[in-house]
Amino acid sequence: MPRILPLFIKALTDSWRSTLAWALGLTAAIMLYLPLYPSIGGNSQMQDLINALPPEMTKALNYDQIATGPGYTQATLFGLVGFLLMSMASVGWGAAAVGGDEESGLLELTLAHSVTRVQVVVERALAIIVRVAFLSVLVFVLVLLLNGPAELGIDVGHLVGAVLLFAALALLSGTAALCAGALTGRKVYAVAAGAAVAVLGYVFNAVGRQSPDVEWLLNLSPYHWAYGNSPVANGADWGAAAGLYGISAALIALGAVALQRRDVGV
């Protein structure tokens, strides 16, 4: 009884615990941060405090924009805590998909069965996409629910765009990890590649915003491509969204080709 997408279904059912854990983490972060907006972002004393901070620091943390509801949501949730949690989840799944599976010796037995290597990479990538999408929809719904009570004043259309970019950014580090795992067969390289995309993207953005001399770093930062224009406040840069999803698709394809061409488990 051949089932449809057996590896995809297995990847999803195997990871329901971790998906649930990340969902709880994101929910907790949203519930802690967003309701605080009226007493932090909208508070003039708080604004004075932030003005007193070194401008380099407020720029690095994107706190220069937290005086408005959308800016606050952008800086704290999408730009920092949510970004961190989503990147970790996605890199973990991406690294486990091929690199981790091969290193633990499990991939050999899977490949000895009636599956192709392209199928392994594509179905497992699909499972990552679905999990990232699930968490992103959760974030969207929670922000929408808190929009009124927390006086955030976020435009729903802008929120849709921001969540799409949020998902794209997480997916990019996940597919980078997947691709590096498929290329090398090592989990540690996979984690390193995924973390590098997330961390360097963040750092290049934080540094690049400091002065015009280092502004060129912004061009290398996927984080900046996605969030450079503060999508929660101003709406998504759809070109950036398409670019990010395109790169993820290319990384999945590259991973599939790489695994197809090399020896496994050596």
Next chain:
Amino acid sequence: MTQAIVVEGLRKKFGTREVLHGVDFAVERGTVFGVIGPNGAGKTTTMRCLLDIIRPSAGTISVLGQNPQRAGTALRRRIGYLPGEVQLENRTTGRRMLEHFAAISGPVEPRHVNELAERLNLDLDRQTRKLSKGNKQKLGLLQAFMHRPELLVLDEPTSGLDPLVQQVFHSMVREAVDHGATVFLSSHVLSEVQQAADAVAILRDGEIITVSTVEKLRTAAVRQLRFNSTGTAANDVGALLARVPGVANVAVRELPADGHATGTVEATATLSGKVQPLVQALARLDLTDLVLEEPDLEEAVLTLYTGSTPDQPANGSQRRAAHSEGAHRA
């Protein structure tokens, strides 16, 4: 198509290190073919090439008439594979794991799975991380056998199994062959394979040294002989033995009187070839004890390899000790 596997000139390099230097062999359909060799000889690499898990650097492979690299998924559906080191996921049960493999390699009759689990005395509903090494090996065997494949490729199948389960495994192999399947299995010791295999290939340092039948190896094998007799002088016993074809390394001594009948002579020797002439010669003696050991096929292999009888005392003692459990007492 009478051959299930044909391997010609198979070479495999990892970086600059070549681990297979042109391996050739063929496995007839409906037979059991064993490949023996020390660890690191290239058994696992050869098997992985058959499954297209790794790709040859040179040479051709035909599995069930197809090139494994080009044949795709349909070919692997016809093969059951047991890796050399069975690794299982942690957070699952044997049953769920088998269901997944059935989904990607089926079709599998659920009844057949339960039947095999029962024969192997394996609890499918236990968490895999709690399984012992032997039970993991059973689960690995089960996933290889459960879809009744035409070809079984089994890397060290009896490793970790206790003798009773090894017997179950051997009967599973026989049944598979009775149903027309071909079995290709490996081991680092010949004694594990000799029971199951029709033909045996010896692989050493990435080369096939010899391909032979177990029967031929048995004929070429060297047996250890030891007996006590009374009433015949040591010299005469020695002379008698020396005239028997195939007997060598004769050592005869008179045993001290304490505990033995006076005039007891103990003789040790090696025998290669037929047993009958020896039995006829020994019939003339008044034997008080006789031990003719199982032929040591590993020594037989060495004999074929080097073309001469290996030195008896060197390295032989350990193997002989291991084999003396199975010695026949007459």
